[in-house]
Every structure is written in C-alpha cells, then in structure tokens.
Amino acid sequence: MTRQKHHNAFISVEGLTYAIDGxxxxxxxxxxxxxxxxxxxxxxxxxxKSTLIRLINRLDEPTAGMIWLxxxxxxxIPPGSLRRRxxxxxxxxxxxxxxxxxxLCFGPSAHGETLTEAEIRALLxxxxxxxxxxxxxxxxxxxxxxxxxxxRTLANKPEALLLDEPTSAxxxxxxxxxxxxxxxxxxxxxxxxxxxxxxxxxxxRLAERVLLLEAGQLVADGSVKEVLDAxxxx
Amino acid sequence: xxxxxxxxxxxxxAAQAGVTMVAALLVVWLTGRLKLGLKKEIxxxxxxxxxxxxxxxxxxxxxxxxxxxxxxxxxxxxIVAGSVMTIRRVRNIPHALRISFIGISAGAGLVITVxxxxxxxxxxxxxxxxxxxxxxxxAMNTNALMMERFRSEVTSHVGQIExxxxxxxxxxxxxxxxxxxxxxxxxxPNINGLRSLGIVWxxxxxxxxxxxxxxxxxxxxxxxxxxxxxxxxxxxxxLISIVxxxxxxxxxxxxxxxRSEADN
Numbered sequence: 300m301t302r303q304k305h306h307n308a309f310i311s312v313e314g315l316t317y318a319i320d321g322x323x324x325x326x327x328x329x330x331x332x333x334x335x336x337x338x339x340x341x342x343x344x345x346x347x348k349s350t351l352i353r354l355i356n357r358l359d360e361p362t363a364g365m366i367w368l369x370x371x372x373x374x375x376i377p378p379g380s381l382r383r384r385x386x387x388x389x390x391x392x393x394x395x396x397x398x399x400x401x402x403l404c405f406g407p408s409a410h411g412e413t414l415t416e417a418e419i420r421a422l423l424x425x426x427x428x429x430x431x432x433x434x435x436x437x438x439x440x441x442x443x444x445x446x447x448x449x450x451r452t453l454a455n456k457p458e459a460l461l462l463d464e465p466t467s468a469x470x471x472x473x474x475x476x477x478x479x480x481x482x483x484x485x486x487x488x489x490x491x492x493x494x495x496x497x498x499x500x501x502x503x504r505l506a507e508r509v510l511l512l513e514a515g516q517l518v519a520d521g522s523v524k525e526v527l528d529a530x531x532x533x
Numbered sequence: 534x535x536x537x538x539x540x541x542x543x544x545x546x547a548a549q550a551g552v553t554m555v556a557a558l559l560v561v562w563l564t565g566r567l568k569l570g571l572k573k574e575i576x577x578x579x580x581x582x583x584x585x586x587x588x589x590x591x592x593x594x595x596x597x598x599x600x601x602x603x604x605x606x607x608x609x610x611x612i613v614a615g616s617v618m619t620i621r622r623v624r625n626i627p628h629a630l631r632i633s634f635i636g637i638s639a640g641a642g643l644v645i646t647v648x649x650x651x652x653x654x655x656x657x658x659x660x661x662x663x664x665x666x667x668x669x670x671x672a673m674n675t676n677a678l679m680m681e682r683f684r685s686e687v688t689s690h691v692g693q694i695e696x697x698x699x700x701x702x703x704x705x706x707x708x709x710x711x712x713x714x715x716x717x718x719x720x721x722p723n724i725n726g727l728r729s730l731g732i733v734w735x736x737x738x739x740x741x742x743x744x745x746x747x748x749x750x751x752x753x754x755x756x757x758x759x760x761x762x763x764x765x766x767x768x769x770x771x772l773i774s775i776v777x778x779x780x781x782x783x784x785x786x787x788x789x790x791x792r793s794e795a796d797n
Contacts, residue, residue, distance in 0.1 A: 358695055358788055378787040383701035393696035409702035448696075455701060 308367070309334045309459070309491055310355065310385075315364035317350055324350050325515045328364070332459075332493065337485060339506035339523070340495045346512040348495040349390075352461040355493070356387045379410065386457030390464040392441075392448035399423070399439075399447050400432040406455040414454060422450040425487070426480050442473025446480050453484070459491035460484075466501070481505060499527060546590075550583060597658050604661045608645065611666055612637050615673035623680040625688075626791070632777040633680070637672045640770030644668060644762050653758055664759055667738070668766040671723070675767035676774050679719035683778055686711035688793035695789055704783040712775050719771050723764045730760055 308331035315328040325347040332338055340348045353359045355366060357378050366373040373381055383406065394402050403422055404414050414422075419432050426446040431439075439447065445465060452460065462481070466474040482505065484490060494505055502509055502523060509526040511519035519526045535552070539545040557579050565572045596603055616633035623629050645665050648654040654664050687694065690711060697707030730736070731753065735743075739756035743749050782791040 356699055357786055358699060360784065360786055360788060374786075378698075379701040379703055382699050387699040389692070389696060389699070391692055393692040395693060395697070405697070405702070406700035409697075409700060409706050451700065 307370075308332060309336075309369060310493075311365075311367040311370075312355070313365045313367070315351070315354060315366065316362045317347070317354060317359065318362045323515050325354070325361075325512075328517050330510055330517065330520055332491060335489050335491055337491075337505065337507045338493045338510060339502040339508070340493060340510045340512060341499070341502050341526075342497065342512035344497060345514075347515040348497070348512050349463050351512065352387065352463055352493055352495055356385055356461055357381055358387075383410070383455040384458045385461055386452035386455055386459070387461040388445075388449055388452050388463065388465050390468055392444040394436040394439075394444055394447060394451075397436065398432065399428070399434050399436060402436060402447055402451045403432075403454045406451060418454075422454055425453065425484060426450040427476075427483075440473065441469050442476040445469060445473070445477050449477070449480060449484070457490075459493070462492060462494045464495055464497070467497070478504065502527065550587070554579065554583065593662065596662065599658070601656065601658060601661075604658055604665065607662055608641065608665045608669065609638075611669045612641060615669045619673050619677040619680065622677040623684060625793075626680060626684055626778065627781045628777075629680060632774050632781065633673075633676055635777060636676055636770040636774030637669060639773045640672045640766040640768075641665065641668045643769060644766045648758075648762055653762075664738075664762070667759060668763055671763035672766045672770040675719045675723060676770050678722070679715050679771040679774060680778065682718045683711065683715035683775065684791065686714055687782060687789075687791050691789065691792055698787060698789065704779065704787050704789075708779055708782070712779065716771050716775060720764075720768065723767050727760055727764060730756065736760065 310332040312328055312330050315325060316323065317325040328351065340351055342348055350359065354361050357373065368376065368381065368384070376384075395405060400414075400419050403419050407414050416432075420429070423429055423431055426449050428443060428446055428450070431443070431447070436444065436447065449465070465481070466477050469477060478501065481492075481494075485492065485505070494501075496502060506523055509519070509521065509523050510517055511526050511530060519530065535548050536545060539548055557575075561572055561575050561579075564575065596607060612634065615637050616630055619633040619637075620626075620629040626632070645654070645661065645668060648664075649656055649661060654660050687708070694707045694711075698704070731739075736756055736759070738759045739749075739752045742752035742755060782789065784790055
C-alpha cells in the first residue's frame with residue numbers, strides 16, 4: 300500500500316491489531332472509508348466492533364497497525380483535535396451533571412470556543428429537542444439523553460461520526476427516535492459515519508456498506524446487500 | 534501515688550504503663566465474657582502498642598543525644614515508612630509509592646525546614662522529631678485518603694471521563710471535578726480537626742505541655758502551630774500528589790489508563 304493511496308481515502312486503516320495481555324481482540328484489520336460514506340461495523344458480540352472505533356477515536360492505542368486521516372498519520376494529530384474531527388457517540392450517553400446547554404457547550408469550551416444561544420437552539424432543533432436547553436439532564440428519558448449526546452458531539456462540528464451501538468441500551472420507541480435523528484443528520488449534513496451495531500435491521504436502515512467482523516477478524520467488506528445476503532449473521 | 538514510691542522516671546513510666554495494661558486486660562476479660570471474638574486481636578494490639586512505643590522511647594533517648602543533623606535521616610525514614618503504609622491502603626494506582634514519597638517529602642520537608650529555620654519549631658531534636666513525625670503521619674493519612682478517593686472517583690466515572698476525552702477535552706479538563714472531590718474529601722478531617730480544636734478535644738501536644746507544667750496559654754498557641762503545620766503539610770502533599778497522579782492515569786496519547794479491576 301503506497302502513501303499516495305492513503306491520501307485518497309478519508310480514513311485508512313492498515314493492519315490494525317489490538318491485544319490485551321497477549322489475547323488478540325482485533326487482528327490485522329484493513330479498510331478505507333471515503334468522505335460521505337455510511338459504513339456499518341457489524342458482527343456478533345465480542346467481535347471487536349467497539350474496540351475498532353475506540354481505536355479510530357484513539358481512546359485506545361493499537362498494538363500494531365496504522366490509521367491515516369486524509370492521508371495524515373493520526374498519531375501526528377493532537378488527540379483532542381483528532382477526537383473533535385471524528386465525533387464519537389458512545390452506547391451510554393454519559394452526560395455531565397447540569398443542563399442540556401452545559402453539555403452542548405462542553406466540547407467547544409474545552410478548546411476555548413463559546414456556543415451562541417442560536418447555535419444551541421440549532422443543535423437542539425437538529426435532534427428534535429427544541430426548548431430543552433435549560434432542562435437538567437437528570438430529568439431526560441433514555442432516548443432524549445442519547446439525542447443530547449448526539450447534539451453534544453455535533454457541537455464540535457465533526458467531519459465524521461463514530462456511533463458505538465447508539466440505540467442498544469434503549470427501548471423500541473426511544474430506539475426509533477434516535478434512529479430517525481441519525482437519519483435526519485445524515486440527510487441534512489451528508490456526514491461520513493461509522494456505525495457499530497449488532498442489529499442487522501439497523502444496518503439495512505442506516506448503512507450503505509458493511510464491514511463484517513467475527514472474532515476480531517474482518518471477514519467481509521461490501522455493500523449491505525452483498526454482505527448480508529452472503530452471510531446469515533443476526 | 535506511684536510517684537511517691539518510684540524516683541526513677543523510666544521505672545515510674547513502666548509502672549504507669551503497667552497500671553494501664555491491667556485496665557486494658559480487664560477490658561479484654563470483659564470482651565471475652567461477651568464472646569465478641571476480639572480477644573486475640575486486642576491482646577496482639579496491646580502487645581504491639583506497648584512494645585513499639587517503648588522501643589521508640591528508648592530509641593529517641595539515644596537519638597536526642599546526637600547532633601541536630603540526625604533529624605534529616607530520622608524524618609526521611611519516617612517519610613519512607615509513611616509512603617509504604619500509604620500504598621498499602623490504596624489499590625491499583627501505578628507508581629503509588631513514588632507519588633506518595635515525593636508528595637510527603639515535599640509537604641513535610643518544606644514545612645519542617647521553613648518552620649525550623651524561622652524558629653517556629655525550636656532547633657532542637659526534641660522539637661523537630663516529634664513535631665516532624667506528626668506532620669509526616671498527617672500527610673500520610675491525608676495522602677492515602679486522597680489517593681483512594683481519586684481512584685474510586687475515576688474508576689466510577691470512566692464513561693464520563695472518556696466522553697469528555699472523546700469530545701476533545703484534555704485530561705486535565707476531564708479529571709478536574711474528580712481531583713477536586715478527592716482533595717476536598719482528604720482535607721475535610723483536617724479542616725474539621727482545626728475547627729474543633731480545643732472545644733471537642735485537647736490534642737496531644739498541648740496536653741503534653743500542660744501535663745509537663747507549661748503555661749496553658751502558650752501551650753494553646755503552640756498547639757495551633759502544630760495543628761496548622763500538619764494542615765499545611767497535608768495540603769502541600771495532596772496538591773503535589775494529585776498532579777503526579779493525574780500524569781499516571783493518562784497515557785501520552787491522552788487515553789485513560791486507570792480502570793476498575795472488574796474492567797481489566
């Protein structure tokens with residue numbers, strides 16, 4: 300793989316390997332993601348899906364392998380800057396104590412920026428939570444909290460979203476709400492995203508391409524139809 | 534009464550300790566009757582207590598006859614012992630011994646040196662060593678409390694800390710509320726001690742001075758010197774330790790390294 304090839308992709312993952320105490324969690328993962336692609340990382344529990352996007356967000360350090368962002372070695376990018384560019388939404392909202400607005404302001408204020416009231420309103424409108432800015436986060440439902448989490452990540456104006464099972468802890472109604480919000484964001488912002496999920500139907504609803512992980516190995520990479528039709532993974 | 538029969542101060546002390554031991558054994562006998570299951574533990578504690586403190590007493594008799602510089606290695610030994618005891622009380626923190634040693638050395642070393650040079654602590658071994666030991670002991674307790682609370686705060690807020698990092702915040706920014714809580718929790722007993730000084734209890738230094746016939750008003754001022762110095766030592770110790778701790782729980786790439794044992 301030449302250096303020139305790295306420049307062509309938005310994210311290039313090359314030979315990515317991660318092990319804990321010698322136990323491999325991910326082995327020699329290679330793929331590329333282009334700008335605007337909607338990619339699902341799909342596979343059974345324990346396949347290493349969440350580990351993969353934690354490594355892309357650099358919350359963990361790979362044992363071996365490399366990641367390139369727009370052709371740049373991601374280790375050369377300051378971690379805070381890299382994480383703002385690749386906004387990660389975790390399975391649990393993990394909101395900070397305080398109001399919804401406090402949470403939305405956290406990311407920008409961490410690097411010295413202030414969100415205007417209009418920007419806060421626009422972010423909340425994007426996740427269908429208009430008028431929630433002064434609500435205490437302790438009063439939110441699970442679905443609302445996850446939508447605030449999405450808006451909090453979007454407040455950093457990321458280039459891509461890394462979604463780690465964003466609906467797996469929610470009931471069906473809340474799951475539908477969050478999915479609809481994600482769809483609306485994708486449509487309005489044409490944003491690149493990598494979605495980790497073990498929900499086959501969600502892959503079909505949200506993604507256009509699937510990376511199929513099994514036991515830490517990338518076993519298939521193709522369009523949703525190609526990969527899911529060829530495999531009977533649920 | 535004992536003083537009328539015994540002239541030698543050491544033998545008088547031994548006799549007084551003997552009377553106290555008889556009273557303690559009475560409690561052992563009573564707890565034995567109540568089948569509390571504490572008999573063996575109390576007997577061992579009593580034995581260790583009397584053995585250790587008498588040994589230290591004899592050791593200090595020798596040390597006090599040496600030159601003033603002997604205070605440096607003596608205090609250093611206390612700091613090492615305090616650091617080792619601190620890490621016995623905290624789990625799962627990398628380089629906890631080094632952090633404790635640096636923190637306690639900086640806190641106790643600085644305060645003892647400044648207070649001695651300014652003449653607040655008399656430049657005599659009989660002042661420097663006992664007061665120094667109180668500072669080291671206070672710093673050890675406060676540091677252990679702070680480290681344990683810090684570990685517990687971090688490991689129970691991994692999700693929020695990583696959410697903050699994922700939003701591009703620096704380790705210092707995401708850890709700040711947990712550092713503050715750890716420092717606050719550790720210093721609270723010291724602050725409460727200062728607040729209740731003289732009202733709820735008369736601490737050892739003042740009690741000892743009054744017992745040995747010193748002016749109680751002077752003993753009161755001096756007790757504040759001791760208690761205030763212990764507070765200052767503890768404060769400096771935890772402020773230095775928390776900075777060192779923060780650098781241990783994140784990698785160079787700003788990844789959280791400290792997790793609960795269940796997560797590992």
